[in-house]
């Protein structure tokens with residue numbers, strides 16, 4: 001077996017978050033800072049809490065055997081449209097209590113957002129003031145590269161990872177502009193409308209040799225020009241759209257139906273949420289991006305072409321409703337119209353009273369640590385083994401995503417075992 005040579009996690013790891021003043025980002029940062037002070041448990045984080053089988057009889061804690069960076073070595077920075085430091089922004093989002101935030105108040109206050117690369121046309125509901133100016137999108141991208149280099153030098157970081165946890169941009173379908181690197185570079189210089197701000201962050205990161213993670217559903221880093229750049233620069237990339245609440249349930253419930261050969265006639269999913277993300281998604285163009293990501297799941301798991309009598313006629317609908325009284329505490333309802341023996345109809349109802357940012361935060365922690373690890377392993381391009389974390393896992397144009405959470409878990413853990421240098425493989429985990 002060929003062993004992977006893993007460079008040691010020496011020195012500091014700079015984690016640059018796009019949308020650092022957001023609910024998800026501030027909850028992630030505050031929780032990570034609290035965990036390293038022993039003030040909170042990073043619940044939901046696979047890298048921090050889970051164990052892994054190393055043989056039929058041997059099990060170890062992932063963080064003891066996988067060479068990921070230590071939480072103490074992380075330095076946070078990032079960009080946002082709003083100038084508030086991370087403490088004030090977190091108070092404003094009111095996801096975590098003042099008591100929890102005050103445990104890491106000084107550290108959070110010291111994190112101030114850099115000016116954002118922003119274009120109102122791509123997020124219509126937000127009007128920020130902390131925004132860069134430049135003549136072309138190419139120039140904006142160069143400014144982002146400079147930010148990355150300056151942050152690295154100022155904080156004495158050995159390595160950097162960039163993660164997009166900023167607002168969902170309006171839907172930009174893949175077009176000829178995105179198909180090759182030279183055309184895409186020209187489009188940035190010509191201020192093409194098919195170049196979204198998120199793509200500028202992705203380009204700046206990859207061109208700087210820095211891994212890029214996309215936590216939102218937009219195209220961002222998921223098109224051939226960006227894959228080409230990632231290959232040229234030997235940089236890992238992954239996305240899209242953190243898999244947190246309703247879709248997490250969907251990727252668990254639909255394999256159950258499929259495994260038991262139960263049919264499905266309709267799946268209606270609706271949400272109420274009142275945070276800034278909900279406000280942005282209230283704009284139909286931003287919602288369209290989210291809708292495409294959320295709808296992609298069922299077909300690949302249920303395989304309607306192979307089982308037309310069970311899944312050939314599914315009505316799948318997803319709604320998101322902005323409802324301010326709930327803030328970050330989203331409620332997601334699912335109604336499944338399923339079909340059993342002899343075609344008799346039944347229903348399943350799920351009412352998930354969740355907290356959006358509380359579910360998302362551990363995914364950000366795992367993803368930044370695992371992408372830094374991927375880079376030290378010499379991995380480049382799309383990181384399929386990290387599909388576990390995404391609603392709409394990236395894949396090549398002629399490939400297919402794996403959506404089933406349990407299959408994704410097996411992929412994740414077998415890759416971890418390969419990195420550890422352990423020969424054991426499991427199909428179940």
Ligand SMILES: NC(=O)c1ccc[n+]([C@@H]2O[C@H](COP(=O)([O-])OP(=O)(O)OC[C@H]3O[C@@H](n4cnc5c(N)ncnc54)[C@H](O)[C@@H]3O)[C@@H](O)[C@H]2O)c1
Pocket residue numbers: 018019020021022023024025079080081082116117118119123126128165166167168169197198215216217241242243244245275276277280356357359360
């Ligand atoms: N919470 C979840 O469960 C979950 C799951 C999947 C995906 N997401 C996605 O994560 C993202 C963040 O969610 P949130 O609840 O924290 O939203 P939020 O609105 O609280 O935070 C987003 C932040 O991004 C900033 N921003 C927007 N455009 C920017 C740009 N071009 N540059 C820099 N900053 C920019 C905004 O000012 C805001 O502070 C959203 O796209 C959301 O759809 C969240």
